[in-house]
Amino acid sequence: MSKLLLAASASALLAGGAIAQETTDAAGEVKIGIILGFTGPLESITPNMAAGAEMAIAEVNAAGTLLGGGQTVTPLRADSTCVDSAAATAAAEGLVGQGIAAIVGADCSGVTGAILTNVAVPNGIGMISPSATSPGLSTTEDNDLFFRTSPSDARQGEILANVLQERGVTDVAVTYTNNDYGKGLADAFQTAFAAVGGTVSITVPHEDGKADYSAEVASLAASGSDVLLVAGYTDQGGRGIIQNALDTGAFETFVLPDGMVGQDIVDNLGEGLATSFGTMPGTDSPGTTAFQELAAAQNLDGTSVYAPESYDAAALVMLAMQAAGSTNGADWAAKVMDLANAPGEQILPGELGKALDMIAAGTDIDYVGATAVELIGEGESAGNFRELEFKDGQIETIRYR
Amino acid sequence: MDLLNALVAFLNFVFIPAAAYGAQLALGALGATLIYGILRFSNFAHGETMAFGTAVTILLTFGLQAMGLTFGPLPTALLALPMGIALTSLLVLGTDRVVYRFYREARAAPVILVVVSMGVMFIMSALTRFLVGVEDIQFTDGARFVINARDFREWSGLEEGLALRTTQLITLVVAGLAVAALFWFLNRTRTGKSMRAFSDNEDLALLSGINPNRVVAVTWIIVAALATTAGVLYGLDKSFKAFTYFQLLLPIFAAAVVGGLGNPLGAIAGGFVIAFSEVVVTYAWKQVVAYALPGEWVPASLLQLMSTEYKFAVSFAILILVLLFKPTGLFKGQSV
Secondary structure: OHHHHHHHHHHHHHHHHHHHHHHHOOOOEEEEEEEEOOOOOOOOOHHHHHHHHHHHHHHHHHHOOHHHOOOEEEEEEEEOOOOOHHHHHHHHHHHHHOOOOEEEEOOOHHHHHHHHHHHHHHHOOEEEEOOOOOHHHHOOOOOOOEEEEEEOHHHHHHHHHHHHHHOOOOEEEEEEEOOHHHHHHHHHHHHHHHHOOOEEEEEEEEOOOOOOOHHHHHHHHHOOOOEEEEEOOOOOHHHHHHHHHHHHOOOOEEEEOHHHOOHHHHHHHHHHHOOOEEEEEOOOOHHHHHHHHHHHHOOOOOOOOOHHHHHHHHHHHHHHHHHHOOOOHHHHHHHHHHHHOOOOEEEOOOOHHHHHHHHHOOOOEEEOOOOOOOEEOOOEEOOOEEEEEOHHHOOEEEEEO | OOHHHHHHHHHHHHHHHHHHHHHHHHHHHHHHHHHHHHHOOOOOOHHHHHHHHHHHHHHHHHHHHHOOOOEOOEOOHHHHHHHHHHHHHHHHHHHHHHHHHHHHHOOOOHHHHHHHHHHHHHHHHHHHHHHHOOOOEOOOOOOOEEEOHHHHHHHHOOOOOOOEEHHHHHHHHHHHHHHHHHHHHHHHOHHHHHHHHHHHOHHHHHHOOOOHHHHHHHHHHHHHHHHHHHHHHHHHHOOEOHHHHHHHHHHHHHHHHHHOEOOHHHHHHHHHHHHHHHHHHHOEOHHHHHHHOOHHHOOOOOOEOOOHHHHHHHHHHHHHHHHHHOOOOOOOOEOO
16 A cells, blocks of 8 residues: 555655656756655655755855766756665656666665666666665675765674663664664674674564554563663654653663754653664764755755764765766766775865766876765775764764774 | 463553554554545555644644644544644545545546555655644643552552553543444435445435545545544653554554454444454463462473564454455444
8 A cells, every 4th residue: 555655745746846857857967866765754854854955066066067068967867765665766866868878776675786787787877865774785796886975784783782881781682673774783783783792682673653652662671681772763653662662661772873863863862862872874084064054054964963964975976977067867877986085185075066076087086075975895885874862862972983 | 370460561561552552553454444434445644644734733732832732641632633633634625625525526436546555655744844844743731640660569569560651541442432422323324324334325315315525535534534633642641753644554454454444334344353463462471370379380381472573463354354254344344
C-alpha cells in the first residue's frame, strides 16, 4: 500500500518536473539532479541538505567561470522517498530524461544503492551522496562513478565501540531502524564492540513512523543492560524509543550515533539526555565555521545534519567538471579523488570561485570544504567524528576523533 | 520470587502502554467503522483526517499558549480540542459536498469511493503539511506524569518502577467519555436512531422519511470529532508528525475489521485486541518471569515469542484468522 502511494506521488512529481523542463532548457546550462527524500522518514532534514547543495551551486553560478564561462548550473530536485527504491529509481530516471549531468544524492543507503545500480551506472552519470553511510555501498559495482562525502558506518561502528569502552561500558542493548543504514551500523558496531571485549545483550530492530514503540522498549528493558544504543533518526522511531524508555524508567543512558543527533531531540528530551553521549561526523577544521557563517547569511542552519556534506558533494561535482573540462560522468568522476585529497591548495567553503579559477589555471587544489573531505578506498569520506554529550540541553563536543 | 515486582513490571511495560495505545486505535477505528457502516466505504483518508484535526488543534494550542491560557496540570490542547473538531468538521463536510456527494448520488460502487478517498487522502496530507510542516512537533504541556517511575521506586522500595503519564490517563478517560457519548447518541437520540436505521437498510430508511443529507452530515461531524480526538490524544501521548498518521491507518483498519466493520462496539474491542496482541506476543517475558519464579527455574533465554519486528504480522495474523473463521468480525459486523 505505502509503496503504491509513494510511487504514485513520485510520478506526480515527475510529471511536474517534465512541464518545467520545456521552459528552462537553454544552451549553456549544466543540470545537476538533487535526489533526496523530500517526503518520507527524512523529510525534516532533507530541505536543509538540498539548500546546502544549492548554496554551492549558487556560489559557482555567481563566479560564472565554470567550464570556460557562460555556463550556468541548474539544480533539479527530485524525491528519493528514502524508503522506496522503485520510486527513487523512477525519480532518478525522470531527471536523466531532463538531461542531468550529475547526481547529488541520494540520502538513504537503500535508495542510493538502487539509483546507483539502476540509473547512474547504466547511463554513465556520476553520483556523490552526502549521507549514504551503509558499509554495503563500498563494495557495490559502480564503474568508479560513485562517491560519498560521508564516512561508511563501519568506521562509525568502531568509533562508537571505542567511546563506550573508554567510558567503561561493557554491556549494551541495541535498537536500530530497520533499513540499510540502521542494520549496517548495528552490525558494524556489534563486530567492533565484540572486538574490544564488549557484549551486546539484545538487538531489537524498530520501524520508523510507527504508532507505538512500547513493545520494542519492553524487550530492550528485559535484557537487563543499563545503556541503550539507538541507531535511528531524531524525529522518527529513534526518538519514540528514547521517549518511551525514559517514561517507563527502562533506561537512563543512551548512545546516539549520527542519525540521532539534532537540536530538535535535545530540545524535546532536555534533561532526559543528561547522561547520554553520542558521535556524529564533524571536524574542527576551519571549513566547518566558514560553512556555518555562509549558511547563517542565508538563514540556513549550518549545523543541520548532512547539510555541510551536501554542500561538499555539490561543490566536488562542479570542481571535478571544471578539472575535466567536461560534464560527461566518466570524465569528471575520474577527477574527484584528485581534487578531494592532498596535495594542493586548500579550498574552504565560500572559495569555490577561486577554486574554479585555480583549476582553470592548472593549479593543483585540495578541496577541504565544510567537512574536511578526505576520500579513501572506493571514494568514501575517511570520517572525522565528534564525540558529544548532551548536558543542559546543549550539544557539546567533548573531543574530535 | 517477588510477585509484586513481577506485577509492576507487567503493568509498566505491557498493560499501561497497550491500554493507552488500544484506546487511541479504538477511537480511530470507531470513526472508520462509522463511515463504513453508514456511508458504505472504507475511508482511506481517515488517518489524514486525524492528522489535519491534530494540526489545527496544535495551531490553536499555540495560539492559546501565546495568549497565556493554560489548562493547569492538563495539556492546553484539550481546551483547543472543541475548536479543532469544529474546523475539522468543516473540512470533511466541505470534502463531502465537493467530492463524495457526487459519487453518492451517482450510486458509485464502494470500490470507486475507496479510490476517491485515496485521492482525498493525498490532498489532505498536503494540506496538513502546508499548515504545520513535516517536522516532529511536541505540543504537550502541563504535568507529564501522574506516577513517575523513579518516585514510585523510592516510594514503594520495589526494584521495578511504574510510570503512568498524564497523557495515558487522559487518553483512557477521554476515550471512555467519547465512547459513552457516542453510544448514548446512537441508542437514545432520534438522530442517532435514524443513523442506525440508515445503516441497517438505506431504502427502508428513506421510505420512512429519514433525511439522508442530514444523516450523512451528522455522520461526518461525529467522524471528525472522533478522528480529531483520537489524533490529538495520540499526538499528546507520543508526538505529532504528519507521516506517522498515515502509518496509523493500517492498525486502525485492522482493528475495525477484527471487531466487525460497521459495528461500533467491535471497533473498540478490535482496537484493544490489536494493541494488546502487538505488545503481549512480542514482549520479552524474562524480566517478569525472573521475578515470579524461584531463581533456579528462570530460563536463560529472553522468553520472547516473536521478535518485535513481527508485531504487525501479529495483527495481520489475527486479521486473517478472523476473516477465515468469522468473516463478520468478533462482533457481528458487515462481511467484507
